[in-house]
Amino acid sequence: MGLITLWARKLTLKGVQPVGIEQWCFDDFWLYGLIEPMTGESFFDEFCHLDSICFEKYLELFAEKFPEDFHVVQLDNGPLHQAYDLAISS
Numbered sequence: 001m002g003l004i005t006l007w008a009r010k011l012t013l014k015g016v017q018p019v020g021i022e023q024w025c026f027d028d029f030w031l032y033g034l035i036e037p038m039t040g041e042s043f044f045d046e047f048c049h050l051d052s053i054c055f056e057k058y059l060e061l062f063a064e065k066f067p068e069d070f071h072v073v074q075l076d077n078g079p080l081h082q083a084y085d086l087a088i089s090s
Contacts, residue, residue, distance in 0.1 A: 029047065034073065043061075043066075052086050055081070055086070056086055
């Protein structure tokens, strides 16, 4: 999400640089989510980064939401899933 200034040709005298307003304002977020395939029950949350710190926090929130259930989570080989210091408590 954000605003991008569209650059177009501007008419000026020869040798005079056009003056424009730069409008570079971006706000982004990462959506983490897990979905149970049989029932479709899901758990999503927004985070500021895509890294192991946010992923660990997401797993903590997920465990708090479903404390009595046993979960098997299948992950791809993304860099945040391969963190050496990721703490997973049982």
